[in-house]
Amino acid sequence: AQKITQTQPGMFVQEKEAVTLDCTYDTSDQSYGLFWYKQPSSGEMIFLIYQGSYDEQNATEGRYSLNFQKARKSANLVISASQLGDSAMYFCAMRDNYGQNFVFGPGTRLSVLP
């Protein structure tokens, strides 16, 4: 069975600084996908970044980058130059190769301080 662990229930970061949100995963699949989503107070799930298990380079999307360490089974999200609008819940998720099994971590609440 797949499992996602996010050990930081809450994080604070000063505006304009970088922050790393931790995510570790457990799976017996060889092929899988890792995702990060942002959920503001409105509730919508906003896709941030994706990393495939066979991707050799870490994924980047604007201010978001994913620090993928396959051997350690970790997929940490790095947000550079934090903005006040980044304050939200952040979920790490994993999907198997068939796309039929999507598992979310418990989430990390990020608060950006002015």
Added chain:
Amino acid sequence: GAVVSQHPSWVICKSGTSVKIECRSLDFQATTMFWYRQFPKQSLMLMATSNEGSKATYEQGVEKDKFLINHASLTLSTLTVTSAHPEDSSFYICSALTQDPISSYNEQFFGPGTRLTVL
């Protein structure tokens, strides 16, 4: 990205009534849709997988007779909470799976969610 809508965005109902939530893929066809439930300050939990033209697959612990799922077309799945009770109050989120016919790569797009409050 692809757009998924949900209706209604919020609903308040009396205990014992049934509530229907619609999930639509607006610009693509989705043979597979997912229904999630999210309690306050918790993560999303998959309730069921909805496949067009067939019965939904429910996760362990989810009552199929209480949470009726119908995926009648390639763009619409509905979740009906029957005989709702206060403990059913939650945020319900659907997602739809796209699939590239050439590469078979698939992606999941989420609806904006429906907040259900049962009095």
